[in-house]
Amino acid sequence: MSLRRLKGDSHSISSDEENDQYFPQTYIVIEFNSKIKQETAQWVVDKISKDRKKGGSDLIVRRQPATVGKNLTVHVTSGSQQLLEIAEEMEIRKRDRHGVLREFTMHELEDFINPAEKSELLSSSEKQTIVRHELENIRALNHEICVLGYPEYPLYEGQSILTACLHYGVIKQVYPLHEEEFIRKLGPKWYKQFLSPQPYEDIRIYFGESIALYFQFLGFYTRALVVPMMCGFLQMLMPSSFLPFFCILNIICASMFLEFWRRKCSELAYVWGTISMTSFDEPRANFRGHMGLDTVTGKLLPQAPRFKTHMKMYCVSLPLVVLCMVGAFVVMLMSFWIEDYLRKIPEIPTWIVYGPSVVYAILIYIMNLAYRKFATFLTEWENHRTQSQFDRHRVTKLVLFEFVNNFMSLFYVAFIIRDIELLRYQLAVLLIVLQAINNCQEALFPLIILRYFKQGSKVDSTASKQTKSAKIQLVGVKEINEDDSRLDQAVAEGRMDIYDDPYDDYLELFVQFGYVFLFSAVYPMAAFWAFANNVLEIRSDAFKICRIYQRPMARKVKDIGAWQRSFQAICALSVMTNCALLSTSPSLKAHAPDMSSTMWYLLFVLLEHLLLGARQILHYAIPDKPEWVRIALAKGNYKAKQALKLQRASKSRRKNLSNP
Amino acid sequence: MSLRRLKGDSHSISSDEENDQYFPQTYIVIEFNSKIKQETAQWVVDKISKDRKKGGSDLIVRRQPATVGKNLTVHVTSGSQQLLEIAEEMEIRKRDRHGVLREFTMHELEDFINPAEKSELLSSSEKQTIVRHELENIRALNHEICVLGYPEYPLYEGQSILTACLHYGVIKQVYPLHEEEFIRKLGPKWYKQFLSPQPYEDIRIYFGESIALYFQFLGFYTRALVVPMMCGFLQMLMPSSFLPFFCILNIICASMFLEFWRRKCSELAYVWGTISMTSFDEPRANFRGHMGLDTVTGKLLPQAPRFKTHMKMYCVSLPLVVLCMVGAFVVMLMSFWIEDYLRKIPEIPTWIVYGPSVVYAILIYIMNLAYRKFATFLTEWENHRTQSQFDRHRVTKLVLFEFVNNFMSLFYVAFIIRDIELLRYQLAVLLIVLQAINNCQEALFPLIILRYFKQGSKVDSTASKQTKSAKIQLVGVKEINEDDSRLDQAVAEGRMDIYDDPYDDYLELFVQFGYVFLFSAVYPMAAFWAFANNVLEIRSDAFKICRIYQRPMARKVKDIGAWQRSFQAICALSVMTNCALLSTSPSLKAHAPDMSSTMWYLLFVLLEHLLLGARQILHYAIPDKPEWVRIALAKGNYKAKQALKLQRASKSRRKNLSNP
Known part of the structure; x- marks a missing residue:
């Protein structure tokens, strides 16, 4: 070998x-x-x-x-x-x-x-x-x-x-196929280490830009969590009147993190040579259209008008997605109502009261599976030209639905039932228990199962010597030597799970980001648990992608696509939820007993607007791309323009010489 | 001639x-x-x-x-x-x-x-x-x-x-110098017509992109005012319960106008060939720096580090500008307070009560003059590289100050005194009387004065045959023939006022935009008066620039710079002010007498958030540049890149041939 x-x-x-x-x-x-x-x-x-x-x-x-x-x-x-x-x-x-x-x-x-x-x-x-x-x-x-x-x-x-x-x-x-040798070298530098920096360049070389960017984001986000974590610890020691101060700090932290990530991302995209990717790049394989000359490059490529995609998106997909979101919301409400109703009947045993929650959890799982297929189908039908566009619109659809599933019940507890203790309890369970389970599910269980099944499969492949494929004769195609190690490898990896794209991993972070920042006013320890989980997550994700899954197809990306805006939306929303939570906090209200309740609420509306304004100003004040990237891009453009000018000049000179 | x-x-x-x-x-x-x-x-x-x-x-x-x-x-x-x-x-x-x-x-x-x-x-x-x-x-x-x-x-x-x-x-x-012939042809097509479309291309050819863009914006904005105007008329006929509906419509109109203007602007910039202007273009004449090779183009140009500009902006200019704004705000409050105080003394005659307002108006005028010089000085000191950057930062400073002067007193009347009748009255005066005066001041008075002085100046130039310049001998410079018509033209135009840039004209529109949209809930006729004024304004501005002022220096621009964001900020603010005005309207509250005041306010806070969210979605959904502009730009980039590739390939081929 x-x-x-x-x-x-x-x-x-x-x-x-x-x-x-x-x-x-x-x-x-x-x-x-x-x-x-x-x-x-x-x-x-x-x-x-x-x-x-x-x-x-x-x-x-x-x-x-x-x-x-x-x-x-x-x-x-x-x-x-x-x-x-x-x-x-x-x-x-x-x-x-x-x-x-x-x-x-x-x-x-x-x-x-x-x-x-x-x-x-x-x-x-x-x-x-x-x-x-x-x-x-x-x-x-x-x-x-x-x-x-x-x-x-x-x-x-x-x-x-x-x-x-x-x-x-x-x-x-x-x-x-995986390259055993590369993985053997990568492992000790990556998932066998616990606190050393990740070998980003090796990840990119082996797995491609899309996955390397996910791990960059994970690392960047984990580092950014340190400040909210410190805030959380301090907040526990301070009296409750300091609460608004910490909330504001947390929100500004989250906003800064997202702004600086955009900068970081454009730096990476520049270094990786993907920054100039546009929607006019070569279409993805599934793009449907008649073959024609491309307007930009003049190459023969499938062509389809963009307005049809827009029509489909706005006239069909958008209403359907909203309908699904409303459906999920209604299902959630139903489960709450039925539980409430059951609770009021005195004779019913406790386990039946929890029935609706269990049914709801199962329903969410099923709905999620179905919706995921539906969203992929819709996005495919919309016929986006590039893979980035396709991913962006698919992720947008999925995120909207996941938002309802993951956060709506917490909003219900926080703002309709107004049971802050229950909210805190739920957040703790979600952040500590569920994250731990997730980590196990992602890396530990598959590892055990794989080990067990791998041995089974080895036996299997040697047992059935004559398979169906023997019947098929391919003319002009030679066979690989039977002693080639790649044969068993191909069979074994063919049975592995497919790691399609980092969607699920981003989703996990997205949900976690929501838990940490949306309700930081009531559960300051969230950032610590998220941080602890992510330190583990980096290594378990690394392990699973190297060892548990089929080697994923490399994909070029220039940013994290729809996730950037999703995180930003959560951040903007967290301004509102935190101000709302603060305004309804009785311990805080106790500090201003003379204020009328209307004035009290308006005070927090004002605070919220100031914070939203501050976010907007941060957004304008921090440029998307660092100075050096902008200079490098301008330099490249200038050189290309000069070359074009020279080319044209020499062409017309030649023409003038030939017909004077 | x-x-x-x-x-x-x-x-x-x-x-x-x-x-x-x-x-x-x-x-x-x-x-x-x-x-x-x-x-x-x-x-x-x-x-x-x-x-x-x-x-x-x-x-x-x-x-x-x-x-x-x-x-x-x-x-x-x-x-x-x-x-x-x-x-x-x-x-x-x-x-x-x-x-x-x-x-x-x-x-x-x-x-x-x-x-x-x-x-x-x-x-x-x-x-x-x-x-x-x-x-x-x-x-x-x-x-x-x-x-x-x-x-x-x-x-x-x-x-x-x-x-x-x-x-x-x-x-x-x-x-x-003006070109008489061109102006003579332009006039009948432009300022002597009243309702025909403006000859935009001729304006651009003669006055350059900066001024052409102002007139494009003025035309676009005036057309966009038609919908709010219609809304205003309808609103007068409908019962007050329809008020929120019209407000929402107005705000969406304003947002759409700004989004579509951005698109229109990028179309124009593409057609005018200015779309690729960046901050790396040749520096403006006043840019201070040591001569050095430019990183992008390799040309010998003044160089100065950008971070110094940033330091100056954030550490010096920003605090000073905020201080000035606070100062202007305090002056405004003082005038209100003194007036209030005087009103309470029974023996004082009425004319003395209006004293503070008059003093305030005079103070604003003086402060404005001083601040304008100060802002220009600060921006010059910040040392921005390109004219566009300079203009953007200067306009930002000025707009912040003008905002305090023009709108703060209205906010005071609307939300502190809460005298809606007074607010309506003030808006009417500002929109009808002040605009008319402005129009006269801009075109009519200067015309009369010019006519009067022009005759005087003619006499003057012929009277003083031997002037100081006669003493100066220039070697190697010939004199122009004494009968050349340009001589008198140069003297006459040298005495004309200078039209520096369209800042004042944009400011007028900005203030008007604020009057129309910030308080559309209380004064629906504002759009009509603004529209009527602008139909006049187009022609009076055209006249003044052709006939009253020195011919302005042509400037290339790719957008309206800081004005875009200023208008957007007003638009976002108008969401808040209108919701606030609606929530305090007694006639509207009468429709829901049972609702607690807290719930009532929260309802409008909710409405406000929905509208702000809708604006954000509009912003994302409407791309900056139309499809055809993006395709054309991509095509240009692709061609340039191909030329660069070809150039490099032929270079290395030549190299390979010479050293094989």
Whole structure:
């Protein structure tokens, strides 16, 4: 294995790559459905290995021997020369020898490779991205109106065939393989350490920008929690008249954290070369549209008018999402009302009184599952052009619903029942017990289950020597050697859970952020518990992504998308809830017994407006991007503009020379 | 005169321009101080006409004959070939034959001139800008430590000599001349019409972007007032229970207007080629710093660290401005208190009771004058790099102060005295009487005074045939023919008032916007009076700028700067004031007599939050730039990036060929 890796990593296009025996590092594994037809499999594999001019992707394909694994599985890879060529086409940005970040071109290969470091130009996640990009870009030609062999699965011209096959279930899954060696090096630096800084650069190289940004955010947020945590401790020691002061401090802390995170985020995006991502970038594989020339780049790409997406969003999705939110809210109210009603009947035993809460918890779980599918379906139907847009609109829909589920019952307790003790108790339970359970559920249990099942699966794979895939003959596709370690790895990782995107992890932080800041006036210890949890969370998330899940597909991002605004909304809301909680606090009112209740409330309305105004001023006063990033971007723009001017000038000079 | 203009306008570089008799159109007139020393005048004039390599600006200078005008006055112009060369250097953007807006270059001259239209490439305002740019870019060399002949006026290396001389009063004024012919054509289309659309493109060509944008804004705002006006009429007919509904409608109208204006503004900026203006553009003439290589462009320009500006802004200016605001507020309170006090003394006659109001009005006037100078001084001292930054920070300071002066007394009447009748009366007076007076003051009075003084001045200029300037001999500078019509024009326009920037006009609209929307709950007719005034204002402003004032210097802008945020702040504030006014309205409370006063107020607090939330959602939902502008910008960026890539690739190919 080490020999293969060494060769795979080298830049020289060795003749070994043409050798039958040799098969470079697997970047993507494709597992077909168990009932796949021979002709369909052959068609897909041909598409992958065919010349690019003929609509293929010109990648190298090997199949797993029929003796390993249940379903027909192929490994996809590419030569390093070809990877570089596609990287140029995809305009992947790399740092050149002078430290300038710019789009890499083949002509200048030497300008980008640092001979001293002997490191590779393309990172592990980039190679994976390139191969996936090529696979997803195999598009249906105009005569291909359905998946070959399945007339019931229609295709339209320009549709991504791989994505369609996945959607129809013809292909069971597509996943990249872990690199054992990298993970072995990463582990001790990351999840086996407890308080050392995270190896962010390695995370990015291996998992890509999207996941690296999540861990950056988690780290940044955890550090930002230190101040509210200190406030919380101080608040416990001080008399209650200091309460408003701490609340204000907490809110300003949260606002500053979000503003500075935006700055940090744009710094990272600049360094990672993703800051110039826009909605005019290459569309995502699932983007539906007729093939046409792109207005911006002039390339042949699927085109669809943006106003249709807007129409769908505002006329259909928005009302439906609101309806779902109202539905969830009504369900919550019902559970409260029924519980209240039951409580009033004297003969009923206690356990029945808690019935509605249990039913509600189960309902929430089911509703969440259903809504998640619904939101994904709606967003897919809206047909957003880029992955970032898609994620942003999907997350927005989900967050709105989760907000109702996670916070509405607390609002009910705080402002309708007005039982502050109950609220404090609930917050404590949610922050201490639920977070601990979550951590276990995320890392500990899967670990145990995995260990148990892994051994079972080993037996399984050796037991069923002859599987269904043996029946399928693929012409022109060689088998991988049976002693290759990748075979067992592919089978084992194929059975792992899929880590789709960091949505669930962000959601956890979002809910926690809400618990900490929305009610900081009544439960000052929240920040401490959140901090303690996050210190653990960093390591357990790291562990789970390295060891429990399939290796996730790398994705480029420039910011945390809809989460930024979601956190900001919670922060703005926390100004209101805290002022409301303060104004209803009897211990605080005791300090001003002579004030009329109207004046008392208006005082807190005033405080709230001042705080909201302060947030707005902070927002304006702290620029999105640090000075150095703005200068660097301006410099890049200026250089590009000069080059364009020069190009035009030389063109017109040539024209003048030819027709004087 | 028509001959001169025709020649000046033609593109062919005729030999006439070298001719002694011929002197092309005057772009800028420089009038020296009456006590100017011979050597200083010679030094300045030499600087202007000297070669650019020797630190001059290579422009053509002629002096006015000593018989015309009081002070030594020179006319500055430039050949059309040179204007084009500087235009290329300044990266002025023009539309080429294919309609693409891009930086013009000399090599591609033919690509930019439309032979069918026979129109000139550079507009009147652009030529003026180019000449002014060259004049302002005459910078002190390292041995020039003071203005020649005035050791008491120090210079630092790289300081703009012309700006310094203006500052020290060595030069009395620098102004462009009006083009009679253009104004004669513009008038009937603009200020002599009453309801036809304004000739925006002509305004821009003649007065430049800054003033064109003001008139665009004025037109847009006036049209936007139609809906609140209609609401106002309807509100008068409906019972008072409909009041909240109209208030909400008004606020949403105002918010939409501001959001759509931002879009409109970015469209205009794109079409005008100013959308890519940034804070990294060439610094303004008054920017102080040591000469150094610019980080972005690599050009030799004055450099000063930005953090110093920030330090000055936040540590000095901000506290001082707040202090001034508090001062103005205290003065206002004092006048109210004294009036109240006087009212309570029974023997005092009525006219003395109004004394404090009169004294307050006079004080406001004086404070305003002093504060304006103070704010300009502070902003200059903060040393902002670009004119846009300077304007933005100056306007912000001024607006904060004006807010206290214009609105605080109304707030006092509305929320402290709670005399709604008085508030309504004051609003009516301010909107009807004061606006009418303003309009007269702006256009009518100056017209009468000008007519009267103009005749006087004619006599004056012919009477004093031998003036002080006769004593000064300028070597190498020819005189303009005595019969040239420009001589009298220069003298007459030199005496006109200076229209510095549209600050006062924007301020008028800002105050009006506040009167209309802040208190729309009590005075629904405000929108009508504002609309009526603005229909007049468009024409009176047009007249005054064409006929009453010196021709203003053209300035490029991409938006209305600090005004956008000022209007937005008023709009947000109007949500609060209207909700507060509604909640204190007895007629509305009569509809819900059973509600406790606390609940009643909380209801309006809720309404206010919903409206503020709606504004935020509108802000997010309406993009800053229309789709087509974003596509066009993305296209430009993409092309530039491709050109840079190509340039780099060909460079490295050449390198590889030379050292294989």
